[in-house]
Amino acid sequence: MRGFQQTTQTLSGRAALVTGGARRIGGQIARALADAGADVTITFRNSEADAARTIQDIEKLGRAAQAVPCDVRVESSVRAAVEAAVALHGRIDILVNNAAIFETAPLDQLTLEQWDAVFETNARGPFLVAREALPHLRAARGRIVNIGSLGGLHAWAGHGHYCASKAALHMLTQAMAKAFAPEVTVNCVAPGWIEAGNGAASDAAHFAAKTPAGRNGSAEDVANAVLWFAAGTSFVTGQVLVVDGGLGL
Numbered sequence: 568m569r570g571f572q573q574t575t576q577t578l579s580g581r582a583a584l585v586t587g588g589a590r591r592i593g594g595q596i597a598r599a600l601a602d603a604g605a606d607v608t609i610t611f612r613n614s615e616a617d618a619a620r621t622i623q624d625i626e627k628l629g630r631a632a633q634a635v636p637c638d639v640r641v642e643s644s645v646r647a648a649v650e651a652a653v654a655l656h657g658r659i660d661i662l663v664n665n666a667a668i669f670e671t672a673p674l675d676q677l678t679l680e681q682w683d684a685v686f687e688t689n690a691r692g693p694f695l696v697a698r699e700a701l702p703h704l705r706a707a708r709g710r711i712v713n714i715g716s717l718g719g720l721h722a723w724a725g726h727g728h729y730c731a732s733k734a735a736l737h738m739l740t741q742a743m744a745k746a747f748a749p750e751v752t753v754n755c756v757a758p759g760w761i762e763a764g765n766g767a768a769s770d771a772a773h774f775a776a777k778t779p780a781g782r783n784g785s786a787e788d789v790a791n792a793v794l795w796f797a798a799g800t801s802f803v804t805g806q807v808l809v810v811d812g813g814l815g816l
Contacts, residue, residue: 577798579604581707582656584649586610586639586696587666589618591763592714595786596663596793601625601632603794605661608652610637612666631655639666639692642699649699659703661797664693664736665714674727682728689732690739697743697753705750712796713740714789715757717811733757737807744805752804754796758789759811780812 578600588597588609594617597609607625611618611634618634625632633655637648652659668688672681693713697704704711718726719733736755743753760774761784775783792810796803809815 577603577794578661581660582606582608582652582658583661583663583797584608584610584652584659584696584700585663585665586637586648586692587612588663589614589621589634592758592761592786592789593663593665594621595790596665596714597621597632598624598628599787599790599794600661600663600797601628601630603798604630605797606631606656608632608648608655609634610639610648610666612636612638637666639696640687642695645692645695645699649696649703652700653703658707659700660707660709662697662700662704662709662711663714663793663797664696664711666692667714669726669729671725672728673725677728685728686732686735689729690735693736694739697747701747701751705747708750708801709752710797710801711743711747711751711753712793713737713753713755714793715740715755715807717757717759717809717815719757720807720809721815740807741805748804752796752801754804755807756789756792756796757807757809757811759784759809759814761786761789774814778812778814779816782812784810784812 583600583605585597587593589611635648635651638644716733718730719737740755
């Protein structure tokens with residue numbers, strides 16, 4: 568029996584929609600999907616210049632690509648983004664719910680606005696995008712990959728609202744896996760500490776020292792896990808795959 572092999576042709580003929588795909592982890596996921604053969608639509612909210620560069624990288628691989636402005640908190644904006652993806656590609660085979668907010672704040676000082684902003688993006692956003700894309704995913708017998716977090720499994724005192732929102736996304740992944748079966752698989756990649764240009768060097772060194780793998784993760788590590796769910800067996804669904812080098816052990 569042949570095992571899963573990641574090649575440039577693995578996703579040939581398929582189309583992906585990646586929310587928050589302009590930069591950092593989302594940008595790497597979009598590039599990896601394109602490198603595996605998929606055409607890609609990415610969404611962005613404020614990072615238009617980064618989105619343009621990511622699209623240029625994807626088009627250099629010979630894939631059809633576009634960047635669409637989208638606020639995943641807003642139904643009409645999500646609907647327009649899904650329609651734009653279908654208009655370009657004619658289908659959606661893979662949805663990666665990557666758009667998220669990460670914020671540090673003392674839990675006892677959180678405002679209601681801070682709490683709602685994180686949940687609107689991190690939990691409600693993936694629900695809205697999946698709901699709008701579902702008819703197309705069902706038609707393609709497609710895949711949904713949500714980007715969760717080690718923080719959704721382990722409590723971080725300075726990130727209570729973020730941790731709670733990612734825990735909600737993990738449970739939503741399992742609920743979607745049951746609700747959308749058998750046509751659509753739904754899984755989740757939960758990164759640990761990932762060096763993606765948005766953390767202090769002192770923090771990076773601290774977490775690398777605590778990680779059994781002896782290093783921090785990279786955006787490529789996360790993208791490779793997403794690729795496995797996107798192109799691997801359809802008999803895996805409802806799973807949360809922790810990509811943390813053992814940090815959470």
